[in-house]
Amino acid sequence: MDITLEKASDTNASLKIVLTPADYKPEVDKKLKDYGRKVQLKGFRPGHVPASLVQKMYGKSILVDEINSMLSKTVSQYIRDNKLQVVGDPVPNREEADAIDWDNQTDFAFSYTLGLASEFDIDFSDLPTVTAYDIQAGDAEVNSTIADLQQRFHTHAHAEEVGDGDTIYGELKEVNGEFSAKTAFPMNQMADEAKGQFVGKKKGDVVTFVLEQAFPDEKARANATGVKKEEAADLTGEFTFEVDDITRHEPAELNQEFFDKVLGAGAVENEEQFREKVIEIIKSNYTRESDQLLRLDIEKVLLDSTPILLPDEFLKNWLLEVNEGKFTPEQIDEQYDDFTKSVKLQLIKNKIAEKADIKVDFEEVLDVTRQMVREQFGFAAGDNEEMNQTIDRIARNYLLDEKNNGQNYTSTFNRVYDDKIIDYTKSQITPAKQDVTVDEFKALVENR
Template identity: 90%
Template sequence: MDITLEKASDTNASLKITLTPADYKPEVDKKLKDYGRKVQLKGFRPGHVPASLVQKMYGKGILVDEINSMLSKTVSQYIRENKLQVVGDPVPDREQADAIDWDSQSDFAFSYTLGLASEFDIDFSDLPSVTQYEIQAGEAEIDSTIADLQQRFHTHGHGEEVSDGDTIYGELKAVDGEFSAKTAFPMNQMADDAKGQFIGKKKGDVVTFVLEQAFPDEKSRANATGVKKEEAAELTGEFTFEVDDITRHEPAELNQEFFDKVLGIGAVTDEEQFRVKVAEIIKGNYGRESAQLLRLDIEKTLIDNTPILLPDEFLKNWLLEVNEGKFTPEQIDEQYDDFTKSVKLQLIKNKIAEKADIKVEFDDVLAVTRVMVSEQFGFMGGEDEEMNKTIDRIARNYLTDEKNNGQNYTNTFNRVYDDKVIEYAKTQLTTVTQDIMVDEFKALVENR
C-alpha cells in the first residue's frame, strides 16, 4: 500500500492511496472461503460449491466491500497518526472511483480531497484577561424579591369593595330564562371592558350585564357559570349577579411564619436576617448566570486571539453536499461565520486538551450522569447503599441505551470534555473579579 499526502496550501490537501493485491487479496480470499462453506446452491451439497463458482457469484461484491472498508480505516488511521487537523469529511474523487474496472484491474488508485485547518498554537500568557462578575443585590432588588415572595406565599382576605384581581362570589341569574347558579367570578378572567361594571361594588349589590361580553370565550364562560364548555356556548344575553362575598390574595406579612415558609423553620428570626439571606439567594441564582457568561467570554477570548485559517471553499461545498439540498448556497453563506466559529472553537479545545493531557474516562461520564439522575428524580444517595445502587443502575442504563445509538453517552462525554477544557483554561487565564449590581448584570447579558 502506498499513501501520499500532497498539500496544495496550508488548508487544502490531497490524500492518494494505491492498493495492490498484497494489500487486499488475503482478506478477500478468506471471505470467499467463508462464503464457500456457508452458501447453499441447488445441485451442490453445503460446503461443496466449487470455488470458481463462488468467485463468479460473489467475488466482485466481496472485493468492493473489502476495499471500501480498507480505505475507510486507512484514511482515518493516517489522519489520526499524522495528527492532521482535518475539518469536514475527506471527499473521495468519485470520477476516479467510477472509472475503475473491477473485473480486470488488480491495482487500484484512490484520491481524497482534505480540508485542513492551518497550524496554530495557544499561549495563555499572551491572552487578555477575562472578567468574573460577582453579583451584588441592591436594596431595590431585595425589596422586589421579597415582594414577589410575599405574593407567592399569600394569604386569603376579604374585601369591602370589588377590585381588579379579586374573586367575587354570588348568585348568577338569567334575566330572560331559568338559569340560576351560585358561582364565582375571577376578575382576571373577565374582559377588560366589562370589569368597570363590577369594580367598586359591595356585598349585596346587584349587577346587570351581558354574559358573553364579560366572558367572550367559552372556557372562561364555563368557569364563571359552572357548566360544561359545550353548554356555556349557549349561555348568552343579560344576566344579573348579586355579590355575596369578595376575596383576594393578601401579601404575606413579614413575620416568623413567613420566614419559616420561605427559608425553613428557624433559619432566621427577624427581617434584617431575612434580607441578608434573600441577598445571598439572589447572588447564588445569578452566580450560575455569571459562570455561564464567564464561560462564553473564555471561549470568545480563545477564538478572537487564536488565528486559524480554514478551507472556506472546501467547507462550503462540503456543507452543501452533506446537507443534501436542505440549504441553498446563499443560506450556507449566511450561516458560515457561526459555523466556522464553532469549528475553530472545537479545534482550540482539542489543542488545549492535547497539550494539557486532558482525558475523559467512563467513570467521569458516569459520575456526571449519576448527579443528573439524582437531581431529576429527587434521589438522595448519601450513605443509603440501596439508593446509590438504584441511581447507578439508572445512570448506566441511560448511557448504554441502544435505542438512540449511544447518543446519550456521546452527548454526556462531550459535555464533560468541554467542562474539563474550560476549567483548565480558567486556571491558565488571568481572571479579574468585578462586583456588579443585578440591574447592570442583566443589561450586560442582554447586550451580549
C-alpha cells in the first residue's frame, strides 16, 4: 500500500492511496472461502460449490466491499497517526472511482480531497485577562426575593370589600335567560375596564354587567362561569352577580412557620438567619449565570487570540453536500461565520486537551449522570445504599440507552470533556475577580 499526502496550501491537501493485490487479496480470499462453505446453490451440496463459481457469483462484490472498508480504515488511521487537523470529511474523487474496471484491474488508485486547519498554538501567557464576576446581593434584591417568597407562600383572608386582586364568590344569573350558577370570579382574569364595577363592592351587593365585556377571553369566561370553553362562547349579554364572599391573598408573615415552609423545618430560627440564607440562595443562583458568562468570555478570548485559517471553499461545498439540499448556497453563506467559529473553537479546545493530556473516562461520565438523576428526582446524596443503587441503575440505563444510538452518553461525555478543558484554562489564565451588584451583572449579560 502506498499513501501520499500532497499539500496544495496550508488548508487544502489531497491524500492518494494505491492498493495492490498484496493489500487486499488475503482478506478477499478468506471471505470467498467463507462464502463457499455457507452458500447454498441448487445442484451442489452445501460447502461443495466450486471456488470458480463462487468467485464468478460473489467475487466482485466481495472485492468492492473489502476495498471500501480498507479505504475507510486507512484514511482514518492516516489522519490520526499524522495528527492532521482535518475539518469536514475527506471527499473522495468520484470520477476516479467510477472509472475503475473491477473485472480486470488488480492495482487500484484512489484520492481524497482534505480540508485542513492551518497550524496554530496556544500560549496562555499571551491571552488577555478575563473577569470572573462575584455577584453581591444588596438589600433591594434580598427584600424583593423575600417579598416574592411571601407572595408564593401566601395565606387566605376574608375581605370586607372587593379589591383588584381578590377572588369573589357568589351567584351569577343571566338577566334575559335561564343560566345561573354559583361561581367564583378571579379579579386578575377580568378585563381592566370592567373591574371598576366590582371593586369596592361588599357582601350582599349585586352587580349588573355585560359578561363578554368583563371576560372577553373565552377561556377566562369558561373559568368564571364553570362551563366548557365551547359553551362559554354562547354566554353573552347582561348578567347579575351577587357577592357572597371575598377572599384575598395575604403575604405570609415573617415567622417560624414561613421560615420552615421555605427552607425546611428548623433550618433557621429568626429573621436575621433567614435573610442570610436568602443571600446565599441568591448568590448560588447567580453563580451559575456568572460561571456561564465566564465560560463565554474565555471562549471569546481563545477565539480572538488564536488565528486559524480554514478551507472556506472546501467547507462550503462540503456543507452543501452533506446537508443534501436542505440549504441553498446563500443560506450556507449566511450561517458560515457561526459555523467556522464553532469549528475553530473545537479545534482550540482539542489542542488544549492534547497539551494538558485531558481525558474523560466512563466513571466520570457516570458520576455526572448520577448527579443529574439526583437533581432531577430530588434524591439527596447520602449513605443510603439502596438509594445509591437505584440512582446508579437509572444513570447507567440513561447512558447506555440503545434507542438513541448512544447519544445520551456522547452528549454527557462531551459536556464533561468541555468542562475539564474550561477548568484547565481557568487554572492557566487565573481570571480577575470583580464584585458586582445584581443590576450591574444583568447589564453585563445584556451587553454580551
